[in-house]
Amino acid sequence: MQTLLLWLFYISSFYAFIPGIITRFFGFRVFRRGTVEGTFALTFDDGPDPVYTPQLLDLLKQYGMKGTFFIVGSHAERHPEIVKRIHDEGHLIGIHNYVHKSNWLMRPKSVRSQLKRTDDIIYKITGERPTYYRPPWGSLNLFDFAKNSGYRIVLWSSMFGDWRIRTGADTLTRRMKLKLKAGEVMLLHDCGNTMGADPEAPEQMLIALRRVLEEAKHQDLTSIRIDEMMTQERRAASMKLSFGKRILVSLWLLWEKAFHKVFRLETATPEDPMLHFRLTSYHGKMIDLADGTQLEKGDQVLELHFDNKKLFEIGSRSRSEMQIAIQMIRAVQHDLPAVAQMVLDRPEFHKIKGLYAVTMITRGPEQFGFILEDLPPGLFASSTRVYLKLLLSVIHPKGQSRLKEGSRRMEPKTLVMPIGVLLSRYAVKDTRLHDAAGSHLEEDLDLNELPLANTAKSLSS
Incomplete structure (x- = not known):
């Protein structure tokens, strides 16, 4: 006893x-x-x-x-x-x-x-x-x-x-x-x-x-x-960065503004942006989608990009890769309904096949409804790999040490979400949804059951 x-x-x-x-x-x-x-x-x-x-x-x-x-x-x-x-x-x-x-x-x-x-x-x-x-x-x-x-x-x-x-x-x-x-x-x-x-x-x-x-x-x-x-607190902490890293972050955010202007990116939630996007044509390899259709060259897609400033803020306040992943997951979950509603409301988006991005996520995006595909080898894959590793070294709490720990796992991937999945999961449930998306899929995502994702960044092709 x-x-x-x-x-x-x-x-x-x-x-x-x-x-x-x-x-x-x-x-x-x-x-x-x-x-x-x-x-x-x-x-x-x-x-x-x-x-x-x-x-x-x-x-x-x-x-x-x-x-x-x-x-x-x-x-x-x-x-x-x-x-x-x-x-x-x-x-x-x-x-x-x-x-x-x-x-x-x-x-x-x-x-x-x-x-x-x-x-x-x-x-x-x-x-x-x-x-x-x-x-x-x-x-x-x-x-x-x-x-x-x-x-x-x-x-x-x-x-x-x-x-x-x-x-x-x-x-x-x-x-x-x-x-x-x-x-x-x-x-x-x-x-x-x-x-x-x-x-x-x-x-x-x-x-x-x-x-x-x-x-x-x-x-x-x-x-x-x-x-x-x-x-x-995060802003105050960012002031404590080394001089070299402050310069790097400043240049990075300046590039972000120029990139958005040149490619005319729009924002899903301007008051607290995480996802930016643009309407463009797909140029990658053919991908079989979950609804039985195929994504082919020339098809219209919404190309997604994460907000660099938001990523840096998440990295600054997070003390681990797990915390970065959790905050990113919640931010994406918050923005996807706004993207879905834009697709329904704007006629120029009615012909898109789906959402498209390039990322280093290795686990987790399938829970949102994305398809994960290897990026074909070549110049674009190589340059994307270099860029995303640079990004990770800036926003990740461990910086360069994280790159040395797991460089083999950090390979760029293609993410695609069929438009029907986007509307079924994230749009307001009305008659337009049924016409556009067909059948209902799973209800809102429960983050408590999500596997954690590695730090990710979308990049245009």
Whole structure:
């Protein structure tokens, strides 16, 4: 019996407590504090609440501040109009599980299910997929810690006990003012209907927050969204690059602008671009497509290109190849519906056979509906290989060392997605889709089940 208890202690420590300590105290694989002057982050957990969240939104609007709301999926289901207002007023929405339950008490499959269910709810209401996650009580299990299911985990640098009504507005005000400084990530709660919280506690939080926002205005501090704070961090980090690499990156981005202008590339999502494209004719070898047709020379295609600046930003904030792949996968998933809608809406795109790109992806694109083919040997394949290796050395966290580790695997490939697959998977489901695409294929991709892809870059032929 004693041996069994000892083993249970070891297992629970390895599964829950050790990942929690490493992330909470050392910040490994999580974001919990910024460093850029002039800004801090207000984050709100457990909502939306039909009484207090609207009051909070009114207060933030009055002071011109932005916040990040980590919402509980079951609460969002009951109050979709509040979630929509949060989104429409420019605040960031993240996931706080479907029910407010610790990840220490759930199996990995249960956590993934909670994430997926809440992700779908947010997407249905706002039309955008969330990319940030705060587990309830900040408790991570081993699989959250090790695999990071595609969401960037956000913790906090200060918390104030605002879930207890006895703390009171005066004590909260004093505690919050002591922590009111640049880079701080403050944890507050706009709902008191979770275990251990008092239902009326947010009322005291709102009184204290008004006082703190008034003080922030006097100190010329602004509350910004977590994603904006992380962008500031990346920009600050990019300034620390060596002089030679800064020159290389500057020239690279200058070339990007010239390339886009010369080839008249368009952007799928101008507000946050990842995929650029142009209408062109295919010039490669014949490829058999999944719908039984063939892609031949002269057929019209949309040629895809990743955004170089976005790739560099992803590489700058990622500490591993896995993190780069996850962020790229999510960005592509975000842009493909916009590309599909353009194909439906614009007459000049109605004759295209599919999407086309050249890349170094070795695993993963098939899950999106792409066909992966070897690039025929020759001058184009050789020059593409050199270019993509240069790109990888710039954006990858390991730089040149990554090239030495796996040069044999980094061979350029051709990616093709038949137009029917694009429309069936990613376009709005209406009668035009059935006419253009034929039969339905799989529903939206579940990133939790995706194999990870190597860093990729599209290049024209």
